[in-house]
Amino acid sequence: xxxxxxxxxxxxxxxxxxxxxxxxxxxxxxxxxxxxxxxxxxxxxxxxxxxxxxxxxxxxxxxxxx
Ligand code: SF4
Numbered sequence: 001x002x003x004x005x006x007x008x009x010x011x012x013x014x015x016x017x018x019x020x021x022x023x024x025x026x027x028x029x030x031x032x033x034x035x036x037x038x039x040x041x042x043x044x045x046x047x048x049x050x051x052x053x054x055x056x057x058x059x060x061x062x063x064x065x066x
Contacts, residue, residue, distance in 0.1 A: 005030060023048055 007017040015022045
């Protein structure tokens with residue numbers, strides 16, 4: 001099955017809504033919680049969440065140092 005999301009910017013190859021990579025089902029995505037994700041997409045969403053968590057942890061460490 002294929003679909004076209006109206007938020008997807010073909011020219012920039014990213015989500016116009018999130019101004020970031022299109023990973024269907026990610027937090028803030030129009031499809032979040034509405035569809036059953038494939039195993040591959042679930043892994044990409046989990047990897048993205050991990051990355052964001054690490055970035056947040058890094059930022060709070062920097063804030064504590066200053
Ligand atoms: S992340 Fe979601 S809302 Fe954004 S372009 Fe992709 S499918 Fe659409």
